[in-house]
Amino acid sequence: MTAIVFVGPTLRPEEIAGAGDFFSLPPVAQGDVYRAALSRPRAIGIIDGYFSGAPAVWHKEILWAMSEGVPVFGAASMGALRAAELHEFGIRGIGRIFEAFRDDVLEDDDEVAVVHGPAEIGYLPASEAMVNIRATLALAEAKGVIGTESRRALEAFAKSLFFADRNWPALLAGSAPHGAPESELAALADWLPEGRVDQKRLDGLEMLAAMRATTGADEPAPTPFHFEWTYFWDAFVARSEMSASAPSAKGQLVLDELRLEGPEAYRQVETKALVRMMAMTGAARPARVSRDAARATLKRLREQFGLYARADLDRWMAANDLNASAFETLIDEEAAVEALRSRAGRSIDARLIDELRLGGAYARLAARAQQKDEAVAALGRLDAGATEALRGPALRLWYFEKRLGRPMPDDIADYAARTGFADVSALDAAVYREWLLHRQKPQD
Incomplete structure (x- = not known):
């Protein structure tokens, strides 16, 4: 390597x-x-x-x-x-x-x-580093080109300059009033072309x-510290991942196709992508689960399985061999996974794409996104009917009931977040593309 x-x-x-x-x-x-x-x-x-x-x-x-x-x-x-x-x-x-x-x-x-x-020009330096000036003046003193007092005066004057203004012509031209004799400055100017030290x-x-x-050893030496995973490191990783590997516009449309298949399909791919992310970046610091987060997770689980009554929940727990303590642990762990998903944010998108490739779904979703691009191009513009559909609940109702075969959720923002959309407007835009394709090629 x-x-x-x-x-x-x-x-x-x-x-x-x-x-x-x-x-x-x-x-x-x-x-x-x-x-x-x-x-x-x-x-x-x-x-x-x-x-x-x-x-x-x-x-x-x-x-x-x-x-x-x-x-x-x-x-x-x-x-x-x-x-x-x-x-x-x-x-x-x-x-x-x-x-x-x-x-x-x-x-x-x-x-x-x-x-x-x-x-483009090789990072050509336009000033001289102070460490190079010190090393050069020390050698000039050792060679007898300048005396100790001149070396001190030149160093002090150079240090007083703003770093961007430090260069040998400016230093030689401005040092005489600071105690460096003209004769020694002239000798230094003659010596510099051959004697200058580039310590850097x-x-x-x-x-x-x-x-x-x-660096030829097969095994690296162990580090003398324990790396502490913190909230700030989480945020840093998310920013770095996002800036380094954000999917292309085409990739984002492919991900929209995945998200349109519903939260269950999205979560299956997302879970694998989170594992891929942790394999590359290290295991994240365990999330601290608040009671509010645990209650939100419990509410989501009850809605997912239709466990609205206490008796329904008790039957579900019994069928899954869960007592009260084990069920509470399960909820806390699921809330911690939710926190990890939230911390990952958009930084996971590139790994979602990789999981789609490895799972064999990428080509299918990309082809469907391409069909929708062609449908949008054929339309040319949003007609009045489409614009009106986007303004009301009709388009969302069509998507949930006709395309997914499920009731429209009460909390659209929460649904959008759970399926990886940036916000409700991003969900609406993806649903519109889906509706447009089916309007041109009726399939339901």
Whole structure:
């Protein structure tokens, strides 16, 4: 399996390609490490990442990747920062910049931040990182190009600049009033083309070498922590899954066809999709079931089986060998499953599609969705009769009684949610497509 490296302005693509079996991705942002770890790479290396313009990579997604057995390395830039913050948890920090942050010699994010161009021009840097300035000035002092006082003055002036304004021409032009002699500035300018130190690049290359040397083991080293599944992690996973694998417009219409077959058909596929999701993301934190949630689940179950009278419920429990305690446990577990479905939200859609493919239903549902597309195209527009049908209960009544052979539920919003529709209007739109097809080709 290939190792993944998040990199931008620090290293050129050919340096990544020439370093070994690495697949490079753009600078890391929030959610990227989580999504990369889902593919179970040999390792993940973080060099560059976004500090602004996109949410920064979250510490918890790095911990999750490691808890899943994926080694994570960090160096040079964002990688060095996160490695310094998480080194006690087992992330493998590499290089001098990481060590400086780990040992509290450096602490500001702006030490590694640069502005750079887009991917189309190779993330070309437009400013100089403060860590590179420090390393270059230290070497210049060691080589006798500048003295200690000049090095201190240049460092202080560079640090005072906004990170996007840091570059060697600006630094040399503005340092004289801060105590650096003109003669030493001139000597430094002559020396820089050959003497400049790119510490970020050196640390990045060192990280690639470390990844290549230490990721050949068959079994990953155990992590020194227990990954805690929280509500915020649930929400993060849902957002990341949704943004990474939302079905296409065609896929959504296929899912509508599944939902139109009713809650029982939908739930059978949804349950398998939830198992698939947990197999990839890990078992979710058990839901805390409130009494209100348990009562709602009990109400739904009684409606599903027609257990409206207490005597009916007692007979059902007896027929299913359930005493009061076991029945209460069953209701709590079902309410917990409902909570898991609710947390998954739209992030499960792509896995629903996969389950339809594996179950052999996808082609049938896709063909039916295509028939409806053709019916809509043939109609050209909503005629007055269709518009009126959509405004009243007649279309829903037709769908439930004629198509499903069941009474129309009292709570349409709850029904829409239980069958995976985003809301009642989404259900109505799908029912209209169903009605339109049958209006053109009467089958009932």
